[in-house]
Amino acid sequence: MSTGRFGIHGGQYIPETLMNAVIELETAYNHYKNDPEFNAELEELFNNYAGRPSRLYYAEKMTKDLGGAKIYLKREDLNHTGAHKINNVLGQALLAKKMGKTRLIAETGAGQHGVATATAAALMGMECVVFMGEEDTKRQALNVYKMRLLGAEVIPVKTGTATLKDAVSQAMREWTSRIADTHYCLGSVMGPHPFPTIVRDFQAVISKEIKAQILEREGRLPDVVMACVGGGSNAIGTFYHFIEEKDVRLIGCEAAGRGIDTFETAATINTGRLGIFHGMKSYFCPRHRPGGIRRHHRRRGGGRL
Numbered sequence: 634m635s636t637g638r639f640g641i642h643g644g645q646y647i648p649e650t651l652m653n654a655v656i657e658l659e660t661a662y663n664h665y666k667n668d669p670e671f672n673a674e675l676e677e678l679f680n681n682y683a684g685r686p687s688r689l690y691y692a693e694k695m696t697k698d699l700g701g702a703k704i705y706l707k708r709e710d711l712n713h714t715g716a717h718k719i720n721n722v723l724g725q726a727l728l729a730k731k732m733g734k735t736r737l738i739a740e741t742g743a744g745q746h747g748v749a750t751a752t753a754a755a756l757m758g759m760e761c762v763v764f765m766g767e768e769d770t771k772r773q774a775l776n777v778y779k780m781r782l783l784g785a786e787v788i789p790v791k792t793g794t795a796t797l798k799d800a801v802s803q804a805m806r807e808w809t810s811r812i813a814d815t816h817y818c819l820g821s822v823m824g825p826h827p828f829p830t831i832v833r834d835f836q837a838v839i840s841k842e843i844k845a846q847i848l849e850r851e852g853r854l855p856d857v858v859m860a861c862v863g864g865g866s867n868a869i870g871t872f873y874h875f876i877e878e879k880d881v882r883l884i885g886c887e888a889a890g891r892g893i894d895t896f897e898t899a900a901t902i903n904t905g906r907l908g909i910f911h912g913m914k915s916y917f918c919p920r921h922r923p924g925g926i927r928r929h930h931r932r933r934g935g936g937r938l
């Protein structure tokens with residue numbers, strides 16, 4: 634199967650019960666991504682609802698402090714709901730609406746994606762259910778409050794480690810059981826094809842703007858484009874229009890946590906093992922042992938991590 638592969642990564646590893654939903658989504662996306670009316674509506678939402686284009690700010694003091702590169706910050710934090718998340722969510726919510734869906738479900742970790750999805754659902758008059766690990770609901774109580782204010786139902790997920798990966802599993806299960814009226818608004822470049830492609834395309838607006846803005850300001854392309862990597866959506870959005878530019882270095886930074894030689898790290902690209910999880914082939918970090926014992930013991934062969 635070659636659909637939605639990025640090298641050896643990606644793909645579509647899903648149960649039969651999700652196949653129809655995924656095919657329906659792919660067909661709709663392939664249609665609407667080239668539809669001028671869809672793109673005009675999305676641009677209108679980006680510009681007049683989310684507040685795009687976001688500023689490219691020359692960080693003069695930081696530049697002087699560090700004494701090296703001239704540093705510009707792409708201010709995605711100035712978008713409505715406070716992050717780049719809204720780009721993807723507005724795209725997916727509009728797509729879902731065109732597909733005749735009336736209900737959005739989402740997973741969320743820190744709550745930013747949940748807040749963005751609840752916001753788009755309220756805007757478009759859609760029902761919204763957000764799955765969030767119970768641990769995360771405690772850590773991020775303010776975002777739970779915001780989602781509920783926006784009319785979303787927040788369901789604490791108690792399985793596993795009661796965090797983000799468990800919320801994704803629960804959202805996928807929910808989608809399987811109710812595909813007729815529900816769109817699963819996935820929050821990052823992950824999950825089965827076509828999600829990574831859809832999320833990348835909606836986030837690519839970031840690098841499209843940076844390119845135009847930096848050319849206007851500096852008359853040249855940057856030497857380096859840098860982004861943090863969680864699920865990878867702001868990174869691919871920030872990199873996308875620079876991938877073909879051979880003189881631009883792309884650097885992704887991932888969280889080392891307590892160190893890449895421990896189990897308490899989120900540096901999947903540096904420490905992860907190839908595996909299949911949540912519908913895709915990718916790198917996954919080995920789970921740390923209950924009780925936080927950090928032993929340098931890794932399973933060989935990369936099973937389900």
Ligand SMILES: *Cc1c(COP(=O)(O)O)cnc(C)c1O
Nearest residue numbers: 716745821862863864865866867
């Ligand atoms: C969600 C989020 C991230 C991580 O998610 P990606 O999908 O990797 O972009 C990073 N920074 C902020 C501010 C976020 O809201």
